[in-house]
Amino acid sequence: MEFQYHLPVNLIFGKGKASLIGEKTAEYGKKALIVTGGNSTRKSGLLNRTQSLLNQAGVTSYVFDEVTPNPMTTTVYQGAEITVKEGCDVVVAIGGGSSIDAGKAIAFQTVNGGDINDYIFGIKSSTKALPVIAVPTTCGTGSEGNGFAVLTNPETHDKKSLRCNAIVPACSIIDPELMMTMPKNVLVSVGFDALCHNIDAYISRVSQPLTDMMALYGASLAAENVLKLAENPADEIAWENLSLASTLGGMVINTAGVTALHGLEHPVSGLRDIVHGRGLASLAPVVFTRSIHGNPGKFAALSHAIGGKDENDFVAVLITLMEKLGVYAPLSSYGITKNDVDWLTDNALKISAAGIAWHPVVFTREEIRQIYLDALDSAI
Ligand SMILES: [Zn+2]
Structure with a gap:
């Protein structure tokens, strides 16, 4: 038998653990880009809660809520531009798999720049990205537990993942209470x-x-x-x-x-x-x-x-x-x-x-x- 197993994942699992969003983020940065979709985290109150938990922990934040289902490479460029402009040094991704994937890819694109498709198709590689705190609100993609970000290129319709250990979240907070509002x-x-x-x-x-x-x-x-x-x-x-x-x-x-x-x-x-x-x-x-x-x-x-x-x-x-x-x-x-x-x-x-x-x-x-x-x- 021969194998190598390397997955540098840091999981905090349990009911109510979302209350740790602020203090965990503060370990990695001073200004957070909160990446989320347009609606559900606003409606459920999680977005507000995240902002105030970050605030209490001394972390300022900027909300990027442009993520759609089947997130697009173009959305990642947009998010990365804002991250640079706002001077964010950590990404907090809250929502379903689309938001977590988009957050991981934005953290990668902010540091590496250029054409993200080169990294998706393995023409280029990098070991660097901003730290990501992932807080899933759906239980399906498992994106909180890996170094994948599935993205769709709207020009070619290619749906393929960016894969590298740099985008394994620095910390994933898996709080089953957040899933319970799912229709x-x-x-x-x-x-x-x-x-x-x-x-x-x-x-x-x-x-x-x-x-x-x-x-x-x-x-x-x-x-x-x-x-x-x-x-x-x-x-x-x-x-x-x-x-x-x-x-x-x-x-x-x-x-x-x-x-x-x-x-x-x-x-x-x-x-x-x-x-x-x-x-x-x-x-x-x-x-x-x-x-x-x-x-x-x-x-x-x-x-x-x-x-x-x-x-x-x-x-x-x-x-x-x-x-x-x-x-x-x-x-x-x-x-x-x-x-x-x-x-x-x-x-x-x-x-x-x-x-x-x-x-x-x-x-x-x-x-x-x-x-x-x-x-x-x-x-x-
Ligand atoms: Zn799947």
């Missing part, structure tokens, strides 16, 4: 995403003992608790468990990567701005049906983890879960047509080459085309 339609899609990160990493060809342990536990926690919450959103223990599953999912993909499910989904939400978790659901039955023979032992373990018997019932158990969550619809219902399939296939091979190579079955171009075609209308 059910958001909960089911982010919860399903958390499950898929753990599945993707678990079946990866570059997985290793530490990621396997976390991913299998994360998959089991995600499946059980997203379902509990869809039925009873007042279940506090389930919120804790799903939050942990989400963070674990983020951590394992940092090391083991995502595989073909995420690799094929990113072109879909890059092209049509579809909710990521729902794009995953549209593709999952088709992708996994064609993957099980590549690693039956791992699919058997995953099946156990989500309530099934062995590799043969994995897809059926997953479909039952998706039906209970109401998260599934065929790709065509999101406006994807046959005419998009060649672009999706080419784009998957362009932006997700690693994820496709790490999948238990390495799909050919023609097989990828066929997966998209079958996911257009497949009834589950």
Whole structure:
């Protein structure tokens, strides 16, 4: 056995821990750029609370609330310009995965400048970024636990992550109480995403003992608790468990990567701005049906983890879960047509080459085309 595991992550987990935002930020800077989306953190009061906690800790702040779902590279440039102009030396990212990803990328862009696509596509690299304090309000992307920032280039529709340890948050405060206001339609899609990160990493060809342990536990926690919450959103223990599953999912993909499910989904939400978790659901039955023979032992373990018997019932158990969550619809219902399939296939091979190579079955171009075609209308 041989492996290297390096993930310099600093997690503070627990109900009520958001009260530490001010003092934790003060350890890293004097003026914070608060990065968030337009609405939800303002409505929930978290934005106000963050500003006053920073204030009490002697940290001044400037609010950048331009982040949209599927955050764009252009938004990152805008945020970085403001960070420089305002003289901010630390980024506090509050909100869903989009806000955390945008905050991490702004922290990177502020220090490194230039064309961020060069770093996304590995033409250039850097080990520097401003420190980031991440405070997630959804439990899905796990961005608080890794060095990824998924960004969409609005000109090319390429949706691909910037990946480096410099953007692993200096401190992530995971407070399950902040998740509890999530509406059910958001909960089911982010919860399903958390499950898929753990599945993707678990079946990866570059997985290793530490990621396997976390991913299998994360998959089991995600499946059980997203379902509990869809039925009873007042279940506090389930919120804790799903939050942990989400963070674990983020951590394992940092090391083991995502595989073909995420690799094929990113072109879909890059092209049509579809909710990521729902794009995953549209593709999952088709992708996994064609993957099980590549690693039956791992699919058997995953099946156990989500309530099934062995590799043969994995897809059926997953479909039952998706039906209970109401998260599934065929790709065509999101406006994807046959005419998009060649672009999706080419784009998957362009932006997700690693994820496709790490999948238990390495799909050919023609097989990828066929997966998209079958996911257009497949009834589950
Ligand atoms: Zn995802």
